[in-house]
Amino acid sequence: MGNLVTKLAAAPQAAHAGQPGVHPARAVTGMRPHIEKITGRLLDSVAGTDRFDLVDALAYPLPITVIAELLGLPIEDGPRFRLWGEVLGIAAATTLSPGETADVVAPAVREMNEYLVAHVRRRRRQPTGDVLSRVATAQVDGAPIADGEAVGIIALTLLAGHATTVALIGNAALCFEQSPGTAAAVRADRSLVPAVIEEILRIRSPLCGLTRVxxxxxxxxxxxxxxxxxxxxxxxxxxxxxxRFPDPGVFDIHRSTAGHIVFGHGVHFCIGAHLARLEADVALNALFDRYQDIRVDADGPVEVDNPVQIVSPKRLPLRVSVRSAGGPGLTRRRLTQCRPCSCGARRLHGMSQRRTSPGRPRTKPAEERRADLLDAAERVFVEKGIDAARLDEITDRADVAIGTLYLHFRSKNDLLAAVRARFNDRLVERQNAVVRAMPADDWIGRVDAWLSDAVRAYVEHAELHDVLYDHTPINAKTTMQVSSENAHMEAFRQLITERPDAPAGAPDPAMAANLIYSAWYGATHALLHHEAVDIDRLANELIADITDLAHRYLRIEDGS
Structure with missing residues (x-):
């Protein structure tokens, strides 16, 4: 970023305005139909529910998808872009210790630079006509720009190119919430939308200030x-x-906002201003088309970013009511009439066609879509390995758009954590169900059933267990193991403490549970990594050994 800022200060006309091939504003022309398609798919992903988070459902995935496509970066890397933006934003807004900078900021910056340099060099060798190619092959005063300058331009465009729109869409909902009646007026007269966007920018400027020399x-x-x-x-x-603005604290959609400087001025006027306005225009129209009423959900607290970093909600739960069937259908009509575009979104178009094919339901409840994503992630993780698994492969398996994944999971690691948690929960529930199926007065049988099925469950899911556990970083393995064991231990301890009549000299139930469980866990883990051909026979032997240990330690003799 430093190289970019230095270049702008030294030669603003050449670096900022003098490179027509590097000017993203010109690539915006004609993008409205495609942005409407993306918006439609994202809102389809929350159809059928009257509650959703605006940031996760629309405000973030819409601009990051558009800017990634515009630049020519893989949309499946969206979680990376979000992480980089958050880390760099924190670094800009707060004072970090040298240790925090080294541990958190430096790795993110290094990863981002390496990632973008690789893409810049690839485009220099094989330009494709996208903005990234234009930047990579651009020249200033007859000389190619350096890698650092190209990375600075792309990074700034990528991060700033979505953050303003996220803030603008989120702030719109907050402004409407705080000004009753305004949303209804705009819904009735869409010609007000451009003026509304400018008033939102004025009263809730995404950036409080900028520092310059x-x-x-x-x-x-x-x-x-x-x-x-x-x-x-x-x-x-x-x-x-x-x-300049009478009653400046009032959200007035009819006021003149001419002269506000949210997007800068002169040669430093924001080159993404046209795109941000267009995305916000499409998003607001789509929301008004679909919903008769949009309210901030009082039951779900709103979370906001550090205003020194950006004035924007980062969690914004909404309650909505769908428009009646006879109401205006502007968004649906545009989606129906739109022709396939040429802006690199063939995969997204294909996914939309598959989801709306005859005989297939168009939408599913949010929890079903989340379960589909987890199922698909399990299969892809096992087949490809976690490091090689790509998010677009997972969304293709689940038959959803990439924006739907962002609605439920912030990153690949977040998705992985959810797969692990569900895996552990299912094992515990399965074992508890086996115990509940045994006669209530057969305590010994219930102990035996728990131990036996616990082994069987791990053997049946050995492949997934190995993938999930072996991928875990060493500093997180203990946390994962403890989390998994706590769930199992609590179930097993509860079972042991239900013993009706303990014989004289029987050990403390909690101590007994700890010892037996430790033996079971160690033996099961060894079994999962055993190379024996007859794994079923080995499992039976393990079950017999562990059951015998439990009986002896609990002093169960002759069935008593």
């Missing part, structure tokens, strides 16, 4: 500022200047 001596408000001085321009305050 003066290039020459100047004077502002009677104060002399020398060249080379560090100056912070408070954009948010400018948008609430009563000398």
């Amino acid at each position: 003066t290039t020459k001596d100047t004077e502002i408000g009677g104060h002399a500022i020398p060249a080379g001085a560090l100056v912070t321009t408070w954009i948010g305050a400018a948008g609430r200047d009563p000398a």
Whole structure:
């Protein structure tokens, strides 16, 4: 980023405005139909529910999908982009210790730079016509731009190219919530949408301020500022200047917002402003088309980002009511009439066609889609290994769009954690069900059934168990093992403490459970890594040994 900022300061016309091939605003022309398609698919993923999180469902996945496609970056890497943005935002908004910078920020920056450099060099060898190719092959004063400059431009475009829209869509919902009646007025008269977007930008500017270095001596408000001085321009305050905007704290969709500086000024005017406005326009129209009423869910707390970083909600639960069938259907009509575009979204078009094929339901409840994603992830993780598994493979198996995955999981690691948790929960529930099926007065039989089925369950799922456990980083293995064991231990301890009549000298139930469980866990783990051909026979021997150990330690003699 430093190289980019230096270049802009030294030669703004050449670096910012003098490269027509590098100007993303020109690539925006004609993108509305495609953005509407993406928006439609994302809202389809929450159809059938009256509650969803606006950021996870639409405000984040829409702009990150668009900017990734526009640049020419793989959309399945969206979770990476989100992580980089969050880490760099935290670094910019807070004071971190050297240790925190080394442990958190430096690895993210290094990963981002290596990732983007690889893509820049690949496009130099094989340009494809996307924005990334144009940046990679651009020249300034007849000389190719360096890798660092290209990475700075792409990184800035990628991160800033979605963050403003996330904030704009989220802030729109908050503004409507705080100004009753405004949403209904805009829903009835869509010609107001562009003015609404500008008023949202003014009253809730995504960026509070920007810090810059003066290039020459100047004077502002009677104060002399020398060249080379560090100056912070408070954009948010400018948008609430009563000398320019009467009653600046009022959300007034009919006011003139001409002159607000949210997107900058002059040669440094934001090159993504056109795209952000277009995405917000499409998103708001789609929401008004689909829903008669949109309210912030009082039962789900709103979470906001650090305003020093960005003025934006990061969790925004909504309650919605769907429009009646006879209401306007602008979004549906546009989706029906849209022709396949040429902006690199063939895979997304194909996925949409598969989901709406004859005989297949168009939407599913959110929990079913989440379960489908977990099922698909299990299969792909086992077949490809976790490191090689790609998110687009998982979404293809689940027959959902990539945005649906982002609705439920923030990253690949988040998805992996959910697969692990479900795996452990299913094993515990299975074993508890086996115990419940035994006669209540047959305590010995219930202990034997638990131990036997616990071994069987792990043997049957050995492949998935190995993939999930072996991939876990060493510092997280203990946490995962303890989490898994706690669930099993609690079930087994409860079973042991239900013993009706303990013989004289029998050990403390908790101690007995700990000892027997430890022996069972160690033996089962060894079994999973055994190379024996007859694994079933080995499992039977293990069950017999562990059951015998349990009987002897619990002093169960002659069935008593």
